[in-house]
Amino acid sequence: MSSLSSTLLIGLVSALGVVASSKSSSNSKTSPTSQSTSGLADIKHVVYFMQENRAFDHYFGTMAGVRGFKDPNVQINSNNLSIWYQPTDSTEAEYLLPFYLGANASYKAGIQCADGGSNDWTENHDSWNWGAMNGWVTNNSEYAWGHYERSDIPTHFAVAEGWSLADMYSEFVIGPTAPNRAAWITGNLNIGSYLGDPETVGGPYIENWSTDGCEYNGAVPYDCYPLTWNTMPENLEAQNISWFVYRDSDSTNDDPMYYFKNYLDSASNGTLAEKGLSYAGFPLFLEQAANGTLPEVSWIIGSFPLSEHPPNTPTSGAWIIEKTIEAITQGPLAKDTVIFISYDETGGWGDHVPPFLSPNGTAGEWTTDPEDLSNYVPAGPGFRVPFFAISPWTRGGYVFTEPSDHASQLMFLEEWAAAKGKNVTLDTITTWHREHLSNLVNMFDFSNPDYSVPTLANVSWPAYSDGAYVATTICQDDNSGYIQPPVPYGQQNETTALWTESGYKPIRGALTEGRYLVFEQEHSGQKYAITKKTGSSEIQFSTISTNYSDREHRFIVHQIGDAFSTLFYIQSMDGEYLNANGKFYSTTAKASEFTITFTAQKGYAIEVDSTYYAVQPNKYEFSKSTTKSYYNIYSVAYDN
Secondary structure, eight states: OSOHHHHHHHHHHHHHHHHOOSSSSBBBOOOGGGOOOOOOEEEEEEEEEESSOOOHHHHHSSTTTTTSSOOOTOOOOOTTTTTTEESOSSSOOSEEEEEEEEGGGGGGTGGGGOOOOOOOHHHHHHHHGGTOOOOTTTTTTTTGEEEEOOGHHHHHHHHHHHHHEESSEEOOSOOHHHHHHHHHSSSOOOOGTTTTTTHHHOOOOOSSSOOSSSEEETTTTEEEEBOSSSHHHHHHTTTTTEEEEEEEESSOOOGGGGGGHHHTTTTTHHHHHHHSOOOOOOHHHHHHHTTTOOOSSSEEOOGGGSEEEEEEEHHHHHHHHHHHHHHTTTTTTSSSEEEEESSSTTTTTOOOOOOOOEEEEEOEEEEEEETTTOEEEESSSHHHHHHHSTTTTTTOOEOSSEEEEEHHHHHHHHHHOOOOTTOOTTSOOHHHHHHHHHOOOGGGTTTTTTOOOOOOOOOOOOOEEETTOOOOHHHHHHHSSSSSSSOOOOOOOHHHHHHOOOEEEEEEOOSSSSSSSEEEETTTEEEEEEEEETTTOOOOEEEOOTTTGGGGEEEEEEEEESTTBOOOEEEEEEEEEOOOTTBBBBSSGGEEEEEEEEEETEEEEEEEEEEEEEEEETEEEEESSSSSOOEEEEEEOOOO
16 A cells, blocks of 8 residues: 555545557548547546456457447458457367356456456467467467456446447557556557667567566567656656656556666656556555645546455456546546546457557567467567547547557547647657557547536445555455456357347447448437348338337448448348438449548548438438538447
C-alpha cells in the first residue's frame, strides 16, 4: 500500500459509497486529425487506468452486440474451418472450440484464480501463426481458449453497458506487460531501430526486461534497458499541464515510467521522480477525487493483487474499477472527467480477431525477430483487449468500432491538449499509427452529455490481511484442485461453444465488420430500418421492433480492402448482396461497393455512385439523394 493507511482508504471508500491486407484500401478511414474535436475542451480531467492480462473474447465473447462469438466475418482458414476450431495435440479431439471455464459447477468459484497461457513475444507470435490465428492451443495453452460469462465479471459487464466499450481496441505489441506499458506513455518501442541504435537509445523492447544493458541473440541487441526516448508526461510538464502517477507500493513494475532513464536518473525530489515514481497510490487518488484536486492528467497503477493478472481474481479488479468510477461520478469532477480503463495485453488468453497490421516492412512496425533471426515479423498492433471510456459523453452502452491501440490513448491526449491551445505531440508515434489508428475522439458525443450514473455491481472489499490483499491466496486455498477445469475435448458443438447473450447495442466510430447490423432512421417519431424481406429481391424500409430483433432488418457488412477501409459489401441474412439499384443478388459479382462513413453526433451515411441512401417517410421505400442522410446503427445478437 502507499504511505496513506489502509484505514484511510477504507474511510474514503465508505464515504464514496483480419489480418490486414498488405494492399492499401482505396478508401481509408478518416484521418484522426481531421475528425471533429469540438467539445474536447469541456474535458478538464483525464484519468488513465490500465489493468493486466485479459483478452477481449476471454471477457466479452458472450456479450450481445459486440464482435464476439457471433462474428459473421470470422476468418476461415485453408482447412475450411473457422478460427474457432483450434488444432490440438490431444488424442481426444482434433480441435478445441471456445469453452466456458465455469461450465462444471464444481469449478465455478475456482476459475476466478485460473491461469491462461503465456504472454511472451514468441509464444504470442506463434499463436498468431503468420495470420492463421490457429496456434492458441498448440503453441500456447489449451486454457487460452477459455472464457468467462456475465456472472463471473458482472462489474465489467455493467461498465460496458453503462458507458462505452471498444471491441476493436488492441494491445500495442504482440507481447507482454512491460513493452505494452512502455508504449502506453510513448507510442513506440524502437522496433526495427526506428528511434536509433538500441545500445544507445534502448529497445527494441519486446519482453519484461528491466536490467541495465541488452539481451543479445548472437550479435543482435534487443531489450536494451533503460529506454531513453520521450514520454507523454514530459510533454505535459513542458506545457504546464498538471499530471501525476498514483502508484501503489505493491504494484510491481507496472509503472511504465520505471523503464525510462530520465525518470530513473531524476533526483528523489525531482519532478519526474516525485510525479512518476513515488508511492502515493490509490488512497491519494480517492482523496483528491473526493475533494476535486486531481491533476489534469492522472495515471493509476494499482496494487498488483487487484490488477486482474492471473491468478489474481477479476472480482478483486472489479472492486478497484468500481471505486475509481465512483470516485469520479460521485464527486465534484463528475461533469468534466473521462476515465479510460484498458488492459495491457492478453495474458495468453485467446482472441479470434486477427491483428490489424501494417503492410509488411512498414517502418517502426515490422522487424527481424530478435528471438528468431530467421523470421521477419510484425511487432503489432496485437490482439484485442478490453477498453472502456467512462464519461458523461460516453454514456449509453455504446460499442466503439474503430481500430485502436495503446497509442490511441496518447493521440487522444494530443487532441485534447490542442483543444486547449497546447501542443503535447509525441514525435515517437509512427506515421502508420497516426494515419490508421483511432484517436478515440469518435467515442464521444459532446452535444449530448448524460450526467446520470448507472448502477454497478457493488463488489465487496477484497480480502485484506496484515497489510496485503489476499483474495488470490484465499481463492487458491479454498478451491485447491478445482481451479483449472477439465478441457472439454470431444464434448463440444458450435451451438453451445459459441453461445452469446441476446440483445443489441448502438455503435459509434468508423464502421468495421464482425457484427450483425440494423440500419435505422427516425422520421416524425417513427423508426424505420433497411429491410430485406424473405422472398423479395428489392430493398425496402419497414418500422422497427423495440428490441431490434427482426431478422429481415439484419445485415452483414464485408470490408473491401483492410480493417481501415470505408468500402463495404452489404449482405442480407438470406446471403444476398445489395446493388446500387436497390436489388439483391446471390454473389458479389453484381454487388455494389458502398462507402459507409461516420460523423460524430450525426451518425452513418451510406453512399454509392455519389448519392446517398435515405428513407422516404411513410412510403416504406428507399430513395437516393445528393444530400447526406444519416443512420443509427445497432449491433445485434439473436438466434433467429
